[in-house]
Amino acid sequence: MSVADEWTAEGAAKPPVAETTDVLVLGAGPAGMAAATEARAHGMRVLVLDENGAPGGQVHRAVEARLAKGAVEKRDAKDDQDKDGAKLAAAFRASGANYRPNATLWAVEPEGKVFWSEGGAARSIQAERLILCAGATERPLPIPGWTLPGVMSVGAAQIALKTGGLVPEGAVWLAGQGPLLWLYAVQALAKGGKIAGIIDLSPPGGLQRARPHLLRALKAPEYLWRGLVWQRQVKRTVRVIPARELRAEGEGRLARILVDGVAHPADLLLLHDGVVPNTQVTRAIAGLTHGWDPVQRCWRPGLDLWGNTAVPGVMVAGDSAGIGGARAAALSGRIAALEAARALGRITTDERDGRAGPLRLLRDRQLAPRLFLDAMFPPLPEAAIPDETILCRCEEVTAGRVRQAVALGCLGANQTKAFTRAGMGPCQGRICGPSVHGVIAAARGVEGGEVDPFRTRFPTKPLTLGELAALAG
Amino acid sequence: MKKALVIGGGLHGLSTALHLARTPGWQVTLLERRHVGRHSSGVNAGGVRRLGRALPEIALSVIAAEMWHGIEALVGDDCGFRATGQVKVAESAADIAKNEARVAQVRALGWTHEEVVDQAEVRRLLPAVSPHVVGAIVTRDDGSADPMRTVMAFRRAAEQAGVVIHEGVAVTGLERTAEGTIRVATDHQMFEAERVANCAGAWAPDLAALAGETIPCGTKASMMIVTERLPPFVDPTVGCSSRSLSFKQTAAGTVVIGGGHQGRNDKATETSTVLFGSLAHAARIAAEIFPCVAQARIVRSWTGTEARPPDDMPVIGESRSLPGLFHSFGFSGHGFQLSPAAGAAVAELMARGATNLPVAAFNQDRFTVPA
Amino acid sequence: MFRRTDPPDCTIVWEGRELPARAGESLAVALLAAGITTFRETPVTGAARGPLCLMGACFDCLVQVEEAQNMQACLVPVTPGLRAQMQHGARGFVEDAA
Numbered sequence: 001m002s003v004a005d006e007w008t009a010e011g012a013a014k015p016p017v018a019e020t021t022d023v024l025v026l027g028a029g030p031a032g033m034a035a036a037t038e039a040r041a042h043g044m045r046v047l048v049l050d051e052n053g054a055p056g057g058q059v060h061r062a063v064e065a066r067l068a069k070g071a072v073e074k075r076d077a078k079d080d081q082d083k084d085g086a087k088l089a090a091a092f093r094a095s096g097a098n099y100r101p102n103a104t105l106w107a108v109e110p111e112g113k114v115f116w117s118e119g120g121a122a123r124s125i126q127a128e129r130l131i132l133c134a135g136a137t138e139r140p141l142p143i144p145g146w147t148l149p150g151v152m153s154v155g156a157a158q159i160a161l162k163t164g165g166l167v168p169e170g171a172v173w174l175a176g177q178g179p180l181l182w183l184y185a186v187q188a189l190a191k192g193g194k195i196a197g198i199i200d201l202s203p204p205g206g207l208q209r210a211r212p213h214l215l216r217a218l219k220a221p222e223y224l225w226r227g228l229v230w231q232r233q234v235k236r237t238v239r240v241i242p243a244r245e246l247r248a249e250g251e252g253r254l255a256r257i258l259v260d261g262v263a264h265p266a267d268l269l270l271l272h273d274g275v276v277p278n279t280q281v282t283r284a285i286a287g288l289t290h291g292w293d294p295v296q297r298c299w300r301p302g303l304d305l306w307g308n309t310a311v312p313g314v315m316v317a318g319d320s321a322g323i324g325g326a327r328a329a330a331l332s333g334r335i336a337a338l339e340a341a342r343a344l345g346r347i348t349t350d351e352r353d354g355r356a357g358p359l360r361l362l363r364d365r366q367l368a369p370r371l372f373l374d375a376m377f378p379p380l381p382e383a384a385i386p387d388e389t390i391l392c393r394c395e396e397v398t399a400g401r402v403r404q405a406v407a408l409g410c411l412g413a414n415q416t417k418a419f420t421r422a423g424m425g426p427c428q429g430r431i432c433g434p435s436v437h438g439v440i441a442a443a444r445g446v447e448g449g450e451v452d453p454f455r456t457r458f459p460t461k462p463l464t465l466g467e468l469a470a471l472a473g
Numbered sequence: 474m475k476k477a478l479v480i481g482g483g484l485h486g487l488s489t490a491l492h493l494a495r496t497p498g499w500q501v502t503l504l505e506r507r508h509v510g511r512h513s514s515g516v517n518a519g520g521v522r523r524l525g526r527a528l529p530e531i532a533l534s535v536i537a538a539e540m541w542h543g544i545e546a547l548v549g550d551d552c553g554f555r556a557t558g559q560v561k562v563a564e565s566a567a568d569i570a571k572n573e574a575r576v577a578q579v580r581a582l583g584w585t586h587e588e589v590v591d592q593a594e595v596r597r598l599l600p601a602v603s604p605h606v607v608g609a610i611v612t613r614d615d616g617s618a619d620p621m622r623t624v625m626a627f628r629r630a631a632e633q634a635g636v637v638i639h640e641g642v643a644v645t646g647l648e649r650t651a652e653g654t655i656r657v658a659t660d661h662q663m664f665e666a667e668r669v670a671n672c673a674g675a676w677a678p679d680l681a682a683l684a685g686e687t688i689p690c691g692t693k694a695s696m697m698i699v700t701e702r703l704p705p706f707v708d709p710t711v712g713c714s715s716r717s718l719s720f721k722q723t724a725a726g727t728v729v730i731g732g733g734h735q736g737r738n739d740k741a742t743e744t745s746t747v748l749f750g751s752l753a754h755a756a757r758i759a760a761e762i763f764p765c766v767a768q769a770r771i772v773r774s775w776t777g778t779e780a781r782p783p784d785d786m787p788v789i790g791e792s793r794s795l796p797g798l799f800h801s802f803g804f805s806g807h808g809f810q811l812s813p814a815a816g817a818a819v820a821e822l823m824a825r826g827a828t829n830l831p832v833a834a835f836n837q838d839r840f841t842v843p844a
Numbered sequence: 845m846f847r848r849t850d851p852p853d854c855t856i857v858w859e860g861r862e863l864p865a866r867a868g869e870s871l872a873v874a875l876l877a878a879g880i881t882t883f884r885e886t887p888v889t890g891a892a893r894g895p896l897c898l899m900g901a902c903f904d905c906l907v908q909v910e911e912a913q914n915m916q917a918c919l920v921p922v923t924p925g926l927r928a929q930m931q932h933g934a935r936g937f938v939e940d941a942a
Contacts (some may be wrong), residue, residue: 051900055919057880058899065868102852102919107749110737112726124749149894150845150880156898159918163875164587164866165850172845191849252892253881286744324934381891393896393904396888398717409625411508417619421725426701426772426903426914431896450510461900462770463702465730467765469757471750601937701914702887702934726887726934765937770914 017098017125021047023340024095024114024127026105026281029057030085030326031133033092035333039131041093042341047125048092049103049116051461055092057135057195059154059326060085088330088460106286106459109338112313115459115471117273122467128311132282133333135211136156136275139379140199140297140435141176142399143390146246146271146321150254156270159182167193171265173257175246175270178377182230184270185238192224195241196266199259201273201380210376217372218364221284222370222465223325273380277301278320280430284456290447295374298434304424306339306356309333315340323374324383328366382438391439392432394425399439406443412452413437429454447448474500476822478657478666479636481642483506483514485801485808486672488629488816489823491548493670494634496824501636502666504659506643507743510624512648512674513777513806518697518731519620523586524559525575526613527786530811531584532831536614537814538586547813549633550626553619555724558709560598563608563763565820568714572610585635586612601706601765607818617710617721619825620809626646627812629644644673647684647795655797668823675740675778677788677802680737685794688837693781695806696752698759700769702726703747711762718758728766730759733806736776745776749815781805783840790836791820791826799823800837847876854924865922872898872905874916883907883917887934906931 023039025032026052039046063085092099098114100118107115112127146149147184160166161184162187167427168188173196174181187194211215212435217224223470234240247258248269257266276298282288289302301320307315317336318329335452344351385391387400397420413429413436416422421428422436429436433454441448475498482505492500521541523534545551563569569589576587588611595602595609628681632638639661640838646658650665657664664688671680678690703726710721718733734755737746752774760767767820781789782803792798799818804811852864856874865874872895875883883896884906895905898918905917909928913935917928 043906051919107747110746124817137899138897147891149883149892151896152895156895159898160846160873160876165848166868166873167849168845169847170845171876193847286739286746288744367931393893395904396886396891409628413514413860415508415510415625417620418619419625422725424699424773426770426906427901428772457773457775458749458770459774460773464768464769465700465756465760465771467697468698468749468753468771469760469922470753472753472757704934704936706937768913769935 002220002434006375009211014294015372017047017123018045020309021045021128022127022172022314022344023047023129023131023337024049024125025133026102027057027133027135028052028055028092028099028270029133029135029318030059031135031329032057032131033088033333034330035133035317035337036097037091038094038334038337038341040097042346044341044344044346046095046097047127048097048099049105049349051104053101054100056085059157060089061159063186066162068464070162077289084330088438090229099288104461105281105465108281108314108458110286117463117467120467122463122471124471128344129315131307131315131317131333131336131340132320133329134278134281136323137278137430139273139276140431141271141380142275142391142435143271144386145249147390147393147397148248148250148254149252150224150250150267151248151269151271153368154181154184154270158187161191162326163188165191167191168268169194171266172270173197173264173266174270174272175199175201177380178274178283179227180275181272182227182234185234191232195238196242198263200240200242200245201246202377203380207377209378210372213371213375215298217369219368223369231259254265273376274377275319275323276434277322279454280428280460282309282320283314283453284458284460285311285314288314290453292447293322294449295378296448297379297438307336308339324367324370328363329365331366333362335359378439381442383442385435385439389437392422392425394427395421397422402436402439403443405444406440410440411444412439413454414452416440423454428456428460476666477501477668477730478664479670479672480657481504481674481677482509482640482675483512483629483671483672484624485804485815486670487624487631487694489539489670489672489701489801489819490636491627491634492817493635493821493823494631494636495818499562499824501638502664503638504642504644504664505640506636508640509628509638510621513779514624515621516697516775516777517620518729519553519617519623519809520559521554521616521618521718522612522710522807523652523810524558524615529584529786529834530576531579533811533814533818535584535586536830537811540616540813541618541810542811547631548626550622550629551624552623553827554616556614556616556619558598558611558616559611559712560595560709561610561712561714562595562599562602562606563714564605565729569608571714572608576610596709598709599707599711603761603762604763609633609772610819612673615626615710618670619668638808640720644680647659648797649682649795655795660755662737666799670823671800671821672802674802675738675780677780677800680801681792684792684798686792688788688800689783689840690780690782690803691787692738692740693779693806694738694776695731695779696732696734696736696747696755696774696776698752698755698771699768699776700715700728701772703728703766703769706765707763713762717748718755718760718762722760728769730755730842738778741755744779745778747774747776757776779804779806787811787815787835788837789815789832791822845879845881845910846876856922856924856926856928859929867922867924870898870918871907871920871921871926871928874922878882884931885933890933897935901933
């Protein structure tokens with residue numbers, strides 16, 4: 001029996017899991033799909049764990065289902081994104097990787113032992129090489145009242161659109177800043193959705209800050225062009241209100257928003273302040289170093305040119321290494337897989353370098369506009385978050401309480417946790433992490449990089465005591 | 474003013490510094506390589522327990538218990554201490570026999586805090602306990618506290634007493650000067666003091682070695698689990714007679730499960746790692762003693778690095794190779810409760826060269842092989 | 845709030861009430877499409893909450909699905925006839941387990 005027979009991504013019934021694998025890929029977004037496909041091309045056994053029910057990740061979410069309905073062929077506002085996704089997913093499905101959808105990784109131990117849960121049962125495998133492609137998460141935009149039902153993120157609304165065909169209707173407001181906000185507006189309008197207005201919270205002076213990076217950004221002008229087209233398209237039919245302060249109000253549910261003190265009725269408010277690398281898993285791995293990105297004010301895993309982290313055998317690719325978009329993610333997934341193939345003796349160093357060269361050039365072009373975009377949309381300042389605003393939604397901890405803890409001598413999020421429980425709920429700081437970190441830095445008057453990164457702990461996704469107990473045999 | 478230096482910003486270092494700074498005539502500086510409470514002090518289970526102590530530890534533990542009941546007077550904060558009791562459950566007739574022998578032994582030494590209870594009483598104390606539990610030993614006014622809050626309270630009290638704390642300063646060398654003081658080299662400036670305390674936890678044996686003294690000592694990485702919030706179902710902290718378990722529900726409703734299941738330490742990188750294959754045993758024992766938690770979700774697990782001498786008991790005593798240096802480490806995962814009393818004892822040893830507190834049994838001479 | 849552009853093809857039961865849904869979409873999406881925004885009450889203050897992220901990160905869309913408590917509605921696929929209800933505060937104990 002060939003390796004491919006044993007390790008198939010095709011079968012409806014789930015294939016068995018071996019005790020070892022050459023490569024374990026976390027995530028079936030663009031980076032994960034491309035990494036798995038490339039790794040299979042070099043004959044390695046590949047196991048792919050993904051929390052979702054179908055490949056695609058966030059950007060290409062539900063791409064296969066929409067393709068089946070013909071929606072992708074229409075080439076509406078989504079330009080070529082879905083086409084890319086469909087291609088990646090088809091190659092991934094055909095690759096012979098052992099693809100486990102609805103599988104949640106919850107621990108990585110030294111020497112490559114990986115634990116996950118699937119169908120309510122915990123499992124583990126020994127992997128020679130890990131390629132973590134956990135993508136990005138939306139940066140939180142905490143405002144007073146954002147915990148009311150009826151306040152969601154723009155990314156959430158986009159998922160509802162892609163997976164359920166849900167379009168906004170009624171008193172629906174978008175607020176915040178960043179490319180995704182405009183893209184969602186375009187996509188929603190194209191599908192017949194209605195938006196009451198957009199509250200533009202972007203700090204003034206964006207173009208001035210970004211201008212030094214314009215020349216480089218023009219290596220891939222379609223990104224900038226597309227952004228301008230989106231904004232113009234939306235502004236034709238939707239009211240845009242530049243503002244500084246936003247609150248959500250209502251009794252048990254969102255009823256109105258206050259924009260610089262002016263009330264508007266609202267039944268859905270969608271917030272967005274850009275995206276940050278998802279470092280939930282990498283921050284929990286002992287010895288895996290991270291560096292501070294002072295412009296986007298977020299942590300990124302420290303990587304070499306190939307995606308190797310400080311921990312031997314653990315690699316990171318795609319947006320979880322730093323925001324670069326779907327195409328750059330797929331390319332970095334392939335580059336990481338080539339390095340994994342070299343490390344496991346499937347190809348020589350020369351072969352790796354030869355194959356990776358053109359991929360690198362393509363990726364550089366995809367990354368060309370990032371400095372421009374990053375400077376254009378710096379995250380909103382945490383110092384301006386009112387004290388009453390809840391930062392940690394799980395434990396209902398306000399910005400004011402975090403600031404008090406800093407006044408009591410807490411230097412970082414790992415200490416404010418103990419005082420306030422901020423970040424100790426089930427989401428483990430996934431949502432509040434960036435804002436708690438930013439509020440502490442601002443309260444101490446230091447750069448974010450001076451404040452210890454929020455430690456995360458395995459299991460990075462909750463599993464039951466019973467599931468864990470079953471591993472005791 | 475005489476100068477003293479405390480090395481290590483864990484709870485024992487802070488407590489030692491606090492007590493010494495409150496002794497007239499002493500000016501105390503504390504050096505911490507990372508930040509205060511970085512390792513096991515900030516992340517332990519917070520057990521305030523006399524129950525089940527090794528016999529040589531009981532006397533100090535009883536004094537510490539009195540200090541815990543007045544902890545607010547000591548450090549200006551209640552440290553989250555709640556005297557909800559400690560219960561060690563018996564699962565078999567053999568466990569009961571073992572419990573009775575143990576309590577008889579403790580009572581024979583004159584201590585009355587441990588009490589054997591029957592199945593009806595253990596069920597009254599722990600309504601959610603599994604039906605197979607047949608009895609227990611109880612110490613009713615033991616309890617638990619909040620570790621990080623305790624660390625912060627000791628820190629604030631120490632600073633108010635005049636202790637100067639330097640974080641991010643690592644000691645690189647110790648030597649005696651011609652004047653009889655001790656010079657401490659660090660990766661920043663040089664310090665000099667008449668008395669130095671070695672409260673460096675898992676790294677304390679390395680400091681002892683810098684001073685020319687070999688003290689046998691390994692490390693521990695006890696693992697802990699915390700669950701999501703559950704409705705209140707258990708007040709006391711619960712252990713198990715013949716299996717490794719520590720189980721308590723916090724005020725927030727989360728359940729903290731430990732019991733000494735070991736992860737892996739890497740002293741060089743100052744990290745410790747949870748090993749789930751081993752942690753699974755803690756989950757299993759917990760779910761067997763309290764079946765109602767089997768469906769509860771684990772939200773985190775963690776481990777902290779701690780020193781462990783061969784007999785699982787602390788080392789408290791003056792250095793044999795560098796007089797003026799006093800060791801206080803190796804609490805082997807049960808030093809949290811002892812910290813107020815151990816700090817007082819070490820401070821007295823440093824200031825007066827003697828103490829009435831019962832720490833003589835912890836002298837490192839016990840490891841010296843007779844010639 | 846939201847309008848479906850694809851017709852529902854099955855029903856689910858939420859709090860004892862039948863709601864239209866599409867098999868395979870997430871429970872959270874089905875509830876939002878039916879105009880439901882309150883999924884749970886928090887264990888800390890009892891405040892009403894609904895989903896924030898729909899991608900498994902925020903744990904704000906917790907509901908009870910059949911007997912299982914604290915399930916992330918955004919990660920539970922709809923199957924015809926699925927029964928679900930609000931999660932009130934912390935997980936409770938199931939009778940037979942206590």
